[in-house]
Amino acid sequence: MPIAAGVIAELEKLGYRACVIPLERLTALENEYRAITSREVWRNSPHLSRHHFDFAPPPDFPARSVLIVAAPVTPVKLGFTRHGRHYAFEVPPLSADHDVDLERIVAAVTSLITPHGYGLIDANVPTKLLASHAGLLENGYNNMGFIEGMGSFFRLSAFFSDMPPGTAVWTEHRVSRSCEVCRACSESCPTGCLGPDGYDVGRCLSLLSKEASDFPEWVHSRWHNSLIGCRICQQVCPMNRELLDTAGTGAEFSETETGAILAGTPFEDLDPATRDKLRYFHLNTYYNILPRNLRLLLDREQADLS
Structure with a gap:
C-alpha cells in the first residue's frame, strides 16, 4: 500500500x-x-x-x-444565568x-x-x-x-x-448534489443570503455577528441565535440531523460572570475561572463582540418570556 x-x-x-x-x-x-x-x-x-x-x-x-x-467535533452550548434565569446558547465548536x-x-x-x-x-x-x-x-x-x-x-x-x-x-x-433537491437552508435563512444566485456573504448573519461594527438596520434582533455566528442553516440541514442531538452544555457562567461579560469588563480583569472558560472555547479571540452578542440573545429570550 x-x-x-x-x-x-x-x-x-x-x-x-x-x-x-x-x-x-x-x-x-x-x-x-x-x-x-x-x-x-x-x-x-x-x-x-x-x-x-x-x-x-x-x-x-x-x-x-x-x-x-x-x-x-460535538455541537456545544454555553449556559448563562441572568436575573435568576438560566439560558443556554450555541457557540462554534472550537x-x-x-x-x-x-x-x-x-x-x-x-x-x-x-x-x-x-x-x-x-x-x-x-x-x-x-x-x-x-x-x-x-x-x-x-x-x-x-x-x-x-x-x-x-x-x-x-x-x-x-x-x-x-x-x-x-x-x-x-x-x-443532495442540495439540488433540498432548499431547507435557503428557506430558513432569515437574511436571505442564500438566494437563487447562490451564497451572498455580505448578507450572512454568521459573518455580520463576527464584525465589531454595528449591525445593518435591516438585521432584526430576533434573528440572532448564536453567541458567535449563525447556526440556522446547520440546524435545518438533513446532513446534520443525527448530530444535533449530541449537543451538550460545555460550561456554565454564573450570574456574576454573566454580568461581568455584559458590562464589558476588560478580559484581563475578569475572574481567572471566567477567563479560562472563555479561552477553552476560544471565545477570548471574540471577546470584543461577546458582550454585544450575549446581550442580544438574552434580550431576545426575555422578550419571549414577557
Whole structure:
C-alpha cells in the first residue's frame, strides 16, 4: 500500500478523515483564493480580510504533499444565568479538545512516515477550499462543508510532508448534489443570503455577528441565535440531523460572570475561572463582540418570556 494511502487508512481507524494532495496543486489554489478575496465584500470585512495563508512550505523543508485531516467535533452550548434565569446558547465548536486531536493525529502520522525517512510540519493553507477540491468534503448550498458521519461539525488541520502524495483526487469546487433537491437552508435563512444566485456573504448573519461594527438596520434582533455566528442553516440541514442531538452544555457562567461579560469588563480583569472558560472555547479571540452578542440573545429570550 502506498504510504499516503496507509496514512489515510490509519487516521480513519482513529475516527478521522484525511486526504493527501500533491504540493503542485497549491499554485492553482492560490490563484483561486486570490480571486475570491479580491471581491469588495471580502476586502471591506475586518473578519474576512484578516485571514492570511502561506501557499508554499518553508524553503528548508522539501515538501512534496499536503495532508488535510478532518476531526469530528460535538455541537456545544454555553449556559448563562441572568436575573435568576438560566439560558443556554450555541457557540462554534472550537474547544481546546481539538488540541488533543492534533496530538493524536501528529503521533499517528509520524509513527507511519518517520521509519521511511519522511517528516511532517504544520501548514497554513485554506483547508476548506483544498479539502473540497480533494473530495474530502462536500459543499453545501449554505457554503458550509459537509463530511459523511460528521455533517458540518468538524475541524480541519493541514500539514506539509515530504512523503509522496500517491494517487490524489482533484475535482471542481461545487455544491453537493443532495442540495439540488433540498432548499431547507435557503428557506430558513432569515437574511436571505442564500438566494437563487447562490451564497451572498455580505448578507450572512454568521459573518455580520463576527464584525465589531454595528449591525445593518435591516438585521432584526430576533434573528440572532448564536453567541458567535449563525447556526440556522446547520440546524435545518438533513446532513446534520443525527448530530444535533449530541449537543451538550460545555460550561456554565454564573450570574456574576454573566454580568461581568455584559458590562464589558476588560478580559484581563475578569475572574481567572471566567477567563479560562472563555479561552477553552476560544471565545477570548471574540471577546470584543461577546458582550454585544450575549446581550442580544438574552434580550431576545426575555422578550419571549414577557
